[in-house]
Amino acid sequence: MRTFIYGVVAAATMALAGVSSAFAQGHIIIVNVNAPGVGFNDPTPAAPVGGNTGTTLGEQRLNVFAFAANIWEQTLQPRTDIFVIAQFAPLGPNVLGSAGATSVFRNFQGAEYPDTWYTSAEADHLAGVDLNPGFADIQATFATAFPFYFGFDGNEGVLTDLLPVVLHELGHGLGFANFANEQTGTLLQGGKDIYSQYTVDVTTNKLWNDMTDAERQASAINVRKVSWSGINVQKDVPKVLSPGEPFVRINGASPQLLSFGTAAFGAALTPAGITGDVALVNDGVGATTDACEPIPAGSLTGKIALLDRGVCTFVVKVKNAQDAGAIAVLAADNVLADPPAGLGGADPTITIPSGRITLPAGNAIKAALATGTVNVTLGLDLSILAGTDRVKGLMMVAALNPVALGSSISHWDTAATRNQLMEPAINVDLTSTVTPPIDLTSSQMTDIGWFSDRDGVPDGVDNCIGSDTRPTVIIGTCNSKAGNDVQANGCTIADDVDQCAIDFPKKPLHYLACVAHKTDALRVQRVITAREQVGILTCTILNGLQH
């Protein structure tokens, strides 16, 4: 009867919304809209699996949704109830499920940015009231005819684990999505949205909200040059991502880095890298550069082979090049796709590194080979956290060329390592964790304002979320009577003083010196008066003595 309970809770909570406290903890409520006997109400018996105690197919489906909703609820602590209207129903071919916001809101009380669209769920949370009473905030439909795994333990085998898919899709509905059309560059009804507020093109250094439609359209395909500027993701990236970004560099007076997709087989790239002159493959048959036939032995000795995609599999091509003496392989794509995908396949006899470069890059190297030598290095750059851009070191979002609507921008870039929940590929190694040091989704949600401390500084640029916003600086039990202003970085004066205590625990003199230094600067800037500084220092001394 879980369905019944959810329905009751949903309707009852909705009806009672008017009497609930604006600051009460809300819930993420799955509203089951399946008819009796189908979907969430399917009575087909099922054995409990992987922590899912449901004994019918319908119960198990609903338990997975409830589990995912609970993860988001515990993470985001919504102030109001968030309603997810959900069902299992027939969907398109090979479509597992869909989800998204039902509506967007702007200019509501509690919004950190004016004239900026927020998803219904976040808008309700920030406003502290249901802005659309009686209507759902998120809608989700998942496929009935699909062999899902309903456990919570990630032991799905060859089945498809439903939990990360539901977590991912709910993530979009909660705010991991822009409302721009990447193909046209237009914003929803010409209006800014909170996701685009933190989407920055690191080439132009412009935020998506501040661009013209044409600029946005161009930025959408500025591969691996579009990133997330929010300060919380920035802070958490080093905790989550691993160093080491694969690269291919054309050496010379003006070295040029190429987009590169690594192979699933052969030797892994190393920081030392492998360097050599490029040789265009000639297998002597048909399209001679496809490397689908054996290549004359020794013809590629010491060379980095350049070959074309097509006709045969990548492992055949790379093996033929290896047998001809190549030390590495660059496979040029035969369609426009940037960043290029990796090379799939498996052959344990392949021992050289290889990868895919774009069609234009392949053509450029061929043109250069016609007039001289081309020397390249394939390697692993440990100075880059995998998934961050090379300009500002920010977490990249997925800018793809050609643009793929929805897969573009509203996901992290696939270069992220470890894999992230909100990449366009829902990888099998994902866990049900959405927080650092595993995952950056909660950091992104923090940036867009889910934990707003209402200090007037949006959280994505706020160095002190959860500020001490009492009107005067109070240290311990001592009220300094100094005004506790919020500074441009989102920190109050009390926050700065607290930070000194954190930085210098059990070191009262260092603590005092730290506070003195900070308050000196504030006094010089005329943020506080000399009298206020004395008050703060007095309280600091008293607080230090107490500890």
Next chain:
Amino acid sequence: MSSQLRVSRTLLALGVGLALMSGAALAQDKAANVQLPQQVLPTGAEDAVAAPAPAARSLARSATPSQEELIQQLVKMTSESDEGLTVEQRANGVEAINLKGQFMSVAIATPAANGGYVLGCATGEDAVAHAKHAQAVEAGKEPKVLLRPTAKQQPVLEEK
């Protein structure tokens, strides 16, 4: 919370529960209709209606949709066009847009050679193309994804 309020809440929950058990209040029309179930107490009039309620008809229809209908449904739900969407002015300057079931993200499964699936998320035209590709792989018209993506690998194709 007062005891009176608790009693009211219980009564309301029971009432809504009865309504939900009737099935009528739970029906959803179309993807764009995202209104939550209302508290509708059965009056007996429903029993006199020979034809199923509109929402029930919708569910019945959706039980066996054609491939073309499913594709059209996919096109609509993943559309990122704001044509036909309007800004609604609310009290206190609040503005809203009902997305009418658009701007959905969809998860798509492409068969993998190991018997499982590679999962991706997309919307817009890419979603339809992605789904059609997955269907072609399922039908054996295109090669299967060789490996499922893992820690360092993207979903790459054993392609030609």
